[in-house]
Amino acid sequence: MNSLIQKWNRLSLVKRILVGLIVGIILALTMPETAKPVTIFGSLFVGALKAVAPMLVLFLVSSALSQHKSGHQTNMKSIIVLYLVGTFSAGLIGVLASFMFPVTLTLSGTEAGNLTPPGGVTEVLKGLLLNLVDNPVKALFNANYIGILSWAVLLGIALRNASDSTKTIIANVADALSTIVRWVINFAPLGIMGLVFESIATNGIQALLSYGQLIVLLVGAMLFVALVVNPIIVFLYIRQNPYPLVLRCLKDSGITAFFTRSSAANIPVNMSLCESLGLDKDTYSVSIPLGATINMAGAAVTISVLSLAAANTLGIKVDIPTAFILSVLSAISACGASGVAGGSLLLIPLACSLFGIPNDIAMQVVGVGFIVGVIQDSCETALNSSSDVLFTATAEFAKWRKEGRKIDIYDTKKTA
Known part of the structure; x- marks a missing residue:
């Protein structure tokens, strides 16, 4: 038994997660009722990450800023610019994909219940500021x-003016919380197994088949952003092959985010990845939780695609200027998505109002979003969360390049 445990621990975390993924799929397809108790592992894993993340952010950011040395430069301006450019680009890709491959929806029987969408962009931004x-x-x-x-x-x-002993206590608490995060992440294989089992056993594949074209469009647009648009943005900053870094972020951050479907739960995972990449703690301790709130490329794609799908269903012709405005609106709305109950889906009526689509029909589109959410929300979160680390690392590497320091992204494989 000890030998098996040692061999298991020698495997990389990604390989262990893949084992949990395969086991979860097998159990869901062969014994959905008998193996139902394994869902508790998924709930415990996500619950533990969500529980530790708020305290981790509070103490890690406080500790980093309290011990910040004057004259030490951070890259927050560059990171925020990257977040905004990435989110707008994703919204634009969603619009272009919908023009190239228009889809229509069957809206009957997909009401979204008593959910209430925000009344406008100002309401979204107001909620964000009040937070x-x-x-x-x-x-x-x-x-x-x-x-x-x-x-x-x-x-x-x-x-910053506190005694060294006070700063040390805060730093020790931050280190202790980081250690707890590492413990929790080690249980990711069991958590992923439970989450995959629950998703397949509860929803099945049949419920998604009738929306196959919409799912392909959403996932295809998000993959294009992750594998084409984001690498182009990274290359423009660091002038090197971006794919080793892009794929590392997708592998170590995106996979976990895909199954937890929570940017908040993935904050500890992203901070651990930033540490392994050797990034500046003063920067990533702020940029990662901020990115979980405003860096929402996947949400921008979802809002654009589903809004234009509603317009296509109703036979509304959308011209180029209106489509561009939708891209901007999707990006702005996506930045406030995490502050609105229901996430990006409840911002669809706001975008639909641009085309004069009635709210009752727009809420039916939200209902469709919840149906395909098993896949859509997973891909959206994976794109959102992995981009947080990607753009934080990009800003850091760009700074190294300006300073004349050697940037060898391939070294990131050594810490995988």
Whole structure:
């Protein structure tokens, strides 16, 4: 038994996750009722990540800022620009893909219940800004990362004049939480097994077949962003082959995010990946939780594609200027998606209003989104979360390039 455990621990985390994935699929297809208790592993894994993430962000950011040395440059401006460019580009790709491969929907019987979408972009942005001044205890309780981040930044700046012993205590707590995160991540194979089993056993494949064309369009657009658009953006910054870094981020961050379907739950995973890539802790401790809130390329694709699918279904002709406005609207709305109950899907009525589509029909489109959400939300989260690390690393490597330091992205394989 000890020999088996040692061999298992020698495997990379990705290989262990693949084993959990395969076992989950086999159990779901062969014994869905008998193996039902394994779903608890998925719930425990996601629950543990979500539980530790708010405290990790608070203490890690506070510690990094309190011990920040004057004159030490961070890359936050570049990262925010990359986040915004990436999200807008994704919204534009969603629009272009919908023009090239138009799809229509069967809206009957897909009502979204009593969900209430935001009334406009100003409401989305207002909610995002109000989250900045949320009560700190409430922000921790509700996992409001914009609020947690704002309080962490203020505490970190205020603690710069604190005694060394106080700073050491905060740093020790941050290190302890990082250790807990590593423990939790080691249980990812069991968690993924439970999540995969639950997804297949509960939803099956049949429920998705009637929406196959829509799913292919959504997933295809997201893959294009992940494997073509993002690499182009990275290349323009670092002037080197971007794919080793892109694929590393998709493998170590995207796979976990795909199954947890939660950007918040993936914050600890992303911070661990940034550490293994040798990035500046002062930068990634802020950029990763911020990216989980405003870097929403997958959400921009979802909003664009489903809004244009609704327009196609109703026979509404969309001209080029309106399509461009939709790209901008999708990007702005996506940045506020995490602050709205229901995520990106509830922002679809806002985009549909651009074409004069009634709210009751738009909410039926939201219902379709929930049906395909098993795949759509997984791919969306994988793209969103992996891009957080990708753009943080890109800004860091671009800085190294300007300083004349050697950038060998292939070295990232050594820490895989």
